[in-house]
Structures are given as C-alpha cells and as structure tokens.
Amino acid sequence: MTVEPGRGRLLVATPMLGDPNFERTVVLLLEANDDGAVGIILNRPSDTGLVDALPEWAARAADPPVVFVGGPVERTAAIGLARADAAADGVVTPVLADVGILDLDWEPDGRGPRLDGVRIFAGYAGWGPGQLEEEIEQGAWFVVHADPADALSPDPDALWRVVLRRQPGDLALFAAFPDDPSMN
Numbered sequence: 390m391t392v393e394p395g396r397g398r399l400l401v402a403t404p405m406l407g408d409p410n411f412e413r414t415v416v417l418l419l420e421a422n423d424d425g426a427v428g429i430i431l432n433r434p435s436d437t438g439l440v441d442a443l444p445e446w447a448a449r450a451a452d453p454p455v456v457f458v459g460g461p462v463e464r465t466a467a468i469g470l471a472r473a474d475a476a477a478d479g480v481v482t483p484v485l486a487d488v489g490i491l492d493l494d495w496e497p498d499g500r501g502p503r504l505d506g507v508r509i510f511a512g513y514a515g516w517g518p519g520q521l522e523e524e525i526e527q528g529a530w531f532v533v534h535a536d537p538a539d540a541l542s543p544d545p546d547a548l549w550r551v552v553l554r555r556q557p558g559d560l561a562l563f564a565a566f567p568d569d570p571s572m573n
Contacts, residue, residue: 439456
C-alpha cells in the first residue's frame with residue numbers, strides 16, 4: 390500500500406535518512422503540492438516552556454507545555470496547532486480531523502471557540518518542487534496515514550516508534566530498529 394504525501398499525512402524518517410535534523414522524526418505535512426511541501430516535526434520538544442515564549446497560550450497548552458522545534462527552516466517563525474471544535478472556523482485551519490493550524494494573531498481571551506491542546510512550533514520543514522518526492526524515492530521517508538492523536542502526543546519521545554509499530558506488514562518492524570545498529 391503506497392500512501393502519497395499530502396496535507397494531514399505523516400513523514401516518518403527512515404533509519405537510513407542520515408540527516409541529523411530529521412533523525413527519527415515524525416513530520417506532519419501541513420501542505421504538499423506541485424510547488425513543494427511544508428511540515429512540522431511533531432517529536433522534538435525544546436527546553437523552552439510555552440509560558441516563557443507565548444504566555445497567552447500557556448493555559449491551553451498540550452502536555453508537555455513546551456515549545457517544539459518544528460524544523461530547521463526559519464526557527465524564529467512560530468506555527469501553532471490546536472484541537473478545536475467546529476466553531477473555530479477562521480481561528481483554526483483544519484489539517485487532521487479536529488486538529489489544525491492555529492492563527493496565532495487571534496487573542497485567546499476566553500471567549501470564542503473551544504481550543505485546547507495548543508502546541509507551538511519554532512520553525513518548520515520545507516521542500517521545494519519535487520524535492521520531497523525525490524527523498525521518498527531514495528528511501529529517506531515513509532509516508533503514512535496520521536492518527537489525530539499524533540499531532541499533540543503527550544509522549545513525543547516515543548512517537549517515532551508508536552507510529553511505526555501501528556503500520557501494516559514489514560513497516561512495523563522498523564519500530565524495533567536500534568538507536569545504534571553497530572551495537573547490535
């Protein structure tokens with residue numbers, strides 16, 4: 390079964406990727422089309438508390454309540470994800486079921502749509518036209534369907550293995566791939 394890259398799909402770094410920026414990462418694609426692709430790394434929490442970086446969002450933060458490293462591109466740019474109800478139209482752009490891109494210019498003053506599970510990412514991952522497809526063809530990424538819980542996982546350090554473990558067939562075996570194969 391081949392899954393094509395697209396909005397709401399996951400890119401799971403293969404053990405052969407070889408780029409330290411993406412080692413054992415799980416990337417949620419926010420957009421993928423002929424012009425390229427943009428995504429955020431879901432499993433790279435930083436040491437910066439959300440309360441320190443964007444205190445207005447801290448009360449709605451997903452656990453762990455820290456800023457995540459979304460990728461190596463524009464690390465000063467912030468991208469937010471949030472779980473929202475249907476009334477959040479215009480505040481949250483859907484990506485994966487009830488999780489979407491949060492408009493960080495919106496004022497979280499207690500009125501308006503129900504938002505919870507806010508997660509903020511510093512930077513993003515980006516690919517030019519054809520670049521992601523080439524990396525997939527070279528075996529750098531597995532493209533898989535996402536579960537809505539992946540985007541705001543409370544255990545981001547386990548996410549790479551969790552996503553792989555639930556895949557069908559031989560792909561699930563990669564979840565047991567050792568951190569350092571030379572130690573095997």
